[in-house]
Amino acid sequence: xxxxxxxxxxxxxxxxxxxxxxxxxxxxxxxxxxxxxxxxxxxxxxxxxxxxxxxxxxxxxxxxxxxxxxxxxxxxxxxxxxxxxxxxxxxxxxxxxxxxxxxxxxxxxxxxxxxxxxxxxx
Numbered sequence: 001x002x003x004x005x006x007x008x009x010x011x012x013x014x015x016x017x018x019x020x021x022x023x024x025x026x027x028x029x030x031x032x033x034x035x036x037x038x039x040x041x042x043x044x045x046x047x048x049x050x051x052x053x054x055x056x057x058x059x060x061x062x063x064x065x066x067x068x069x070x071x072x073x074x075x076x077x078x079x080x081x082x083x084x085x086x087x088x089x090x091x092x093x094x095x096x097x098x099x100x101x102x103x104x105x106x107x108x109x110x111x112x113x114x115x116x117x118x119x120x121x122x
Contacts, residue, residue, distance in 0.1 A: 073119035
């Protein structure tokens, strides 16, 4: 069985602008959470009738100047094994496995051979 897309993330140097753009464009709900540095969890309003029920995501500020982009996170059963396989296939680990707040699981990020950042969620 494959690893389903579990989450998406939009990072912007101006998170408020990005949040406004995407919520207005697509009718999403996204409220910034001060406890998470203003990071906003996104409800795409997909509901049960959407293809696969839709997936949730997040919109947040860039950690480094000039950083921006979109990442998708795949759900995997074993972060370490998946990262090891990614490296063997030409990828590189950029954020090692770490726990998410509130028992939301663990995550890691790697780059593919083209430099695209891809997230894993366990």
